[in-house]
Amino acid sequence: MLGRAVDSPLVRGGLTIGAGIIAGNVIGFFRVALTAYLLGTHSLADSLAVALGPLDTFNSVIINSMVFAFVPLLAKQEGAARTALFLALHRRFSILFAIATASILAFAPWLIRVLAPGLDPAYFPAAVTNLRIISLSTLAAGMVSVHSALLYTDRRFAPTAFYQASLNLGTVAGALALAPVMGVHGFALGYTLGAWVQSGVVWWAARSRLELRGVPASTVGWRDLLAKPLSIAIFTGGLAANITFTRAWGTHYGPGAAAALDYCMRGVGVPLALLVSPMSNALLPEIARLRSQFRLPEAFRLIDRTIALAALAAVGGCGAALALREPAIRLLFERGSFTPESTRMVAAVFLGLGPSMIGWSLMELTSRSLFSLGRARLPMMVAFLPLAVNVAVTLWLGAPGPQFIGLGASLGLLAGFVVLFGLARAGRRKWLARMDGGAGVG
Numbered sequence: 001m002l003g004r005a006v007d008s009p010l011v012r013g014g015l016t017i018g019a020g021i022i023a024g025n026v027i028g029f030f031r032v033a034l035t036a037y038l039l040g041t042h043s044l045a046d047s048l049a050v051a052l053g054p055l056d057t058f059n060s061v062i063i064n065s066m067v068f069a070f071v072p073l074l075a076k077q078e079g080a081a082r083t084a085l086f087l088a089l090h091r092r093f094s095i096l097f098a099i100a101t102a103s104i105l106a107f108a109p110w111l112i113r114v115l116a117p118g119l120d121p122a123y124f125p126a127a128v129t130n131l132r133i134i135s136l137s138t139l140a141a142g143m144v145s146v147h148s149a150l151l152y153t154d155r156r157f158a159p160t161a162f163y164q165a166s167l168n169l170g171t172v173a174g175a176l177a178l179a180p181v182m183g184v185h186g187f188a189l190g191y192t193l194g195a196w197v198q199s200g201v202v203w204w205a206a207r208s209r210l211e212l213r214g215v216p217a218s219t220v221g222w223r224d225l226l227a228k229p230l231s232i233a234i235f236t237g238g239l240a241a242n243i244t245f246t247r248a249w250g251t252h253y254g255p256g257a258a259a260a261l262d263y264c265m266r267g268v269g270v271p272l273a274l275l276v277s278p279m280s281n282a283l284l285p286e287i288a289r290l291r292s293q294f295r296l297p298e299a300f301r302l303i304d305r306t307i308a309l310a311a312l313a314a315v316g317g318c319g320a321a322l323a324l325r326e327p328a329i330r331l332l333f334e335r336g337s338f339t340p341e342s343t344r345m346v347a348a349v350f351l352g353l354g355p356s357m358i359g360w361s362l363m364e365l366t367s368r369s370l371f372s373l374g375r376a377r378l379p380m381m382v383a384f385l386p387l388a389v390n391v392a393v394t395l396w397l398g399a400p401g402p403q404f405i406g407l408g409a410s411l412g413l414l415a416g417f418v419v420l421f422g423l424a425r426a427g428r429r430k431w432l433a434r435m436d437g438g439a440g441v442g
Contacts, residue, residue, distance in 0.1 A: 020161025021277055025270050027168040032266045033333060034175050035187065040337030041256025041345055047123040048184050049262040050116035051130035052191060053247055055104070056167075057240040059141035059195070063163070064236055066093070066145035067152060068371070069229035074153040082153070083210055090146050097142030104135035115244070116258065118251030126184055133188040137167075137195035144199050147206040159205035163198050170194020231376045235367055238383025239360070239413075242390050246353070246409045249394055253402050256345055261405060263333070264350045267325075268357045271317050275357075276364045279306055287372040296373075296432055303369045307421070310365055314358040321357075325350045345402055353406025359386070359413030366420050378427070382420040386412030 039045035070089060077085050104111065108131045112119070116127060148160040174190015182189065243265070250257040290299040321328075326347040334343050363386075367379035389412035397404050 016157040016161045017277075020157075020163070020165060021273055023162055024164030024168060025273060027165050027172065028266065028270075029332075031168040031171045031175075032263060034172055035259075036263060036333040036338040036342070037336035038175060038179065039184065039259065040339060041259050041342040042337065043120040043123045043255040044126065044184050045259035046116070046119055046251065046256065047127040048130055048187055049258040050112065050119060050247065050251065051127050051134055052188065053258075053262050053265070054115055054244050055131065055134045055138065056191075057244065059138055061233055061236045061240055062097075062138070062141050063145040063148065065229040065233040066142075067149050068232050070146070070149035071152045074149060080211070082150075086146070086150050086206075086210075089149070090143075093142060093146055094139075097139045100142075101135050101139045104138065105132050108132045108135070115248050116251045117248060118253070119258070120255060129185055130188040133185060133192055137192040140192070140195035140199040144195070144202050147199075147202040150206045151202060154209075156205065159202050166198040166201075167191055167194040170197060231380055232371070235376075235379040235383040238385075238387060239363070239416075241384065242386040242409050242412055245387060245390055246394075246406055250349075250402075250405045252399050253405060256342065257349070257402055257405060260342070260346045260349045260402065261353065263329075263346050264353045264406070267321060267350060268353060268360070271314075271321070272357050272361055272364075275310060275313055275317075275361050279310055279365060280368045287369055291373055296428075299373065300428055303366075306369075307362060307365060310361055311358070314361045318355055318357055322351065322354050325354065348402040349405050351403045353409060356406060356410040356413050359410065359415070359417045363413055363417040363420060366417060366424065370420075370424060373431075375424070375427070375431075378420060378423050382416050382423070385419055386416040388412070389415045 035045065035048070039048065074082055074085060108128045109124075112124065112127045112131055115131075119127060144160070144163060148163075151157070151160050170193045171187055171191045174186045174188070174193065178186030178189055180186075247258055247261050250261050286302060287299050290296070290302070326343065329346050329350075330340075330343045333346070334340060363382075370376065370378050386409070390408035393408035393411055394404075397407070
């Protein structure tokens with residue numbers, strides 16, 4: 001039985017993706033530790049954080065949206081028709097990604113003024129240069145997303161699973177090899193090179209099995225290609241804007257605040273990935289199966305149990321992280337340029353940002369469940385509620401201390417989950433009535 005399970009493409013794919021997540025997070029820890037050692041919480045670290053953080057998030061939104069949207073679309077095609085659709089996706093979205101990259105390059109100074117309004121003016125040029133270097137990774141991320149969609153459709157997970165590991169390894173290599181010559185820009189160039197290395201890997205893997213002779217022209221229009229990734233991008237972009245605003249506002253708290261927030265994001269992001277990815281990978285196929293069999297009550301009970309389990313895990317993990325934050329930060333990072341003062345600042349920022357893992361994980365699981373049920377409108381409606389709450393709370397509090405930097409983000413994500421889950425619960429009776437009436441769920 002164990003041998004048959006290991007031979008299953010889905011099991012092997014899950015194990016490969018899991019290995020990629022673990023590798024990415026392990027190397028990501030070394031990336032953050034090295035950044036802390038070399039840059040600490042100096043304004044120079046801020047100049048990297050305000051450029052790398054937003055673009056790393058933007059690239060992730062691109063990849064997640066494209067893969068989630070186009071795997072089902074490609075799966076409906078076979079043979080030459082699938083190849084034609086893939087080539088159309090590659091050709092059309094390459095243009096969009098190239099335009100996005102060129103726009104960031106051209107408008108980098110204005111973008112930094114928005115992304116880091118409180119940054120020390122002496123480090124403004126460094127931040128602009130970092131943003132321009134890292135912007136080249138956006139074109140690479142776009143290429144990764146299109147080719148990954150094809151590879152996922154063919155159940156070939158290995159070439160795509162280590163994207164985050166490649167970024168982190170590239171950043172570490174850039175810091176060690178290039179920072180002595182280029183300074184902080186070595187981190188940015190290393191990140192970008194890591195993105196292009198991964199782009200080359202998935203390009204070779206996807207193209208190696210393509211038969212390009214006799215491929216017909218794809219008849220799929222722009223509207224069909226943009227509709228689904230746009231809906232997913234709206235949701236993920238709304239969540240990303242919540243943290244982006246928090247990082248931008250954090251620059252008003254003085255030197256090192258933006259860098260401290262990014263160090264804290266490692267403490268939030270790792271538990272989030274370990275909690276959301278395994279649960280969603282197990283939950284979503286089962287929801288899709290129950291939906292196809294018109295067994296919605298069972299799907300709803302499964303969602304409720306999963307959300308309850310995730311809530312217990314998130315609350316417990318958050319409580320432990322908050323209680324142990326200062327000794328853990330001291331043990332992991334306090335060396336080199338990361339001083340005891342840096343430890344106190346990062347611990348203070350984590351006090352406000354740490355609870356975001358609760359609302360964030362629950363909102364992610366709820367929204368993914370709704371996407372699987374064919375109810376994309378609800379996540380889209382609530383996508384920017386965390387940002388709105390964050391802005392309101394942050395402007396009301398002002399800037400009393402670094403422990404309040406992430407409070408608005410945490411409260412916004414919790415409010416977003418409560419509203420999204422409430423709306424989903426309220427809509428269940430209507431969805432069941434439609435199913436009983438023969439309309440189904442779609």
